[in-house]
Amino acid sequence: MFPLGVTSYILGGVVIGLAVSFVYLLTGQHATQSSLFSSTLSYFSKVPFFNRKTYLESREWRLYFAAGVILGALLYTVTISPDGFWTTSVQWWRLLLGGFLVGFGTRLSSGCTSGHGISGIASLSTTSLYAVITFIVVGVITANLMLMLGVAP
């Protein structure tokens, strides 16, 4: 069940929860991830969907938030990480195709593992609960199909 132990997962989760809490208690905003794509596209595109009020209002802080996420992971890497800098062995075509579907799907669904998964369920949103169950079940099926087709890791 837990070949790498449970400590880092629980601690990581608590730290993420504290980050979401800190932002919510100070600003009233849900610190979520996938809206970044749509809100940032409003800087470059006149398409009405990206220029909704909610994206125009949040596009600036979402960029600060995203920069923080990158910096926080960097901070972990240069301080307490046992591995240091690291590169994935997942093939480029999977990153590309998977990334496209992640971008499309999270925006169509209005949330990702962070928005539906953490903020949504913490808000006791049944919409988010259905979304989470759906993407986990589909993710498990897809990952196992890939495994059966001999695609590793």
Added chain:
Amino acid sequence: MNNRNIVLFIGGIVFGFGLALGGMSKPEIVLSFLQLKDFGLILLMGAGTGVAFVAINVVPRFVKKPVLGGEFKPRTRTLSRNTLIGATIFGVGWGLSGQCPGSALSSLGVGNIPVLLGIAAMFQGAYVMGRFFG
């Protein structure tokens, strides 16, 4: 930088640190969950949700306003066909690549340069969604 942006920047640093600490910056670890070999991701999500629940649901019963003013925003998402179709498409991409939006950003921070391909593709996917299905 206004106060809200400073808070979001600091919150982002903590969020990204937690993602990396919990192994989520490695698509391999996310895939090992989806392949049902390591259930750590559920622990991480449960712990994160549990802590966030207190701030989102309990504290606002006693405190009326966020510290910096404004209001506590409810998360308003109504269940629609798109919620589930989108979650299905996301699930396929997640199972294919082990990436999600937050984990991909944190992956960049651990030096995983190839994930830039994934992030660029996420923007493309979000563009196609907003342009043709928004």
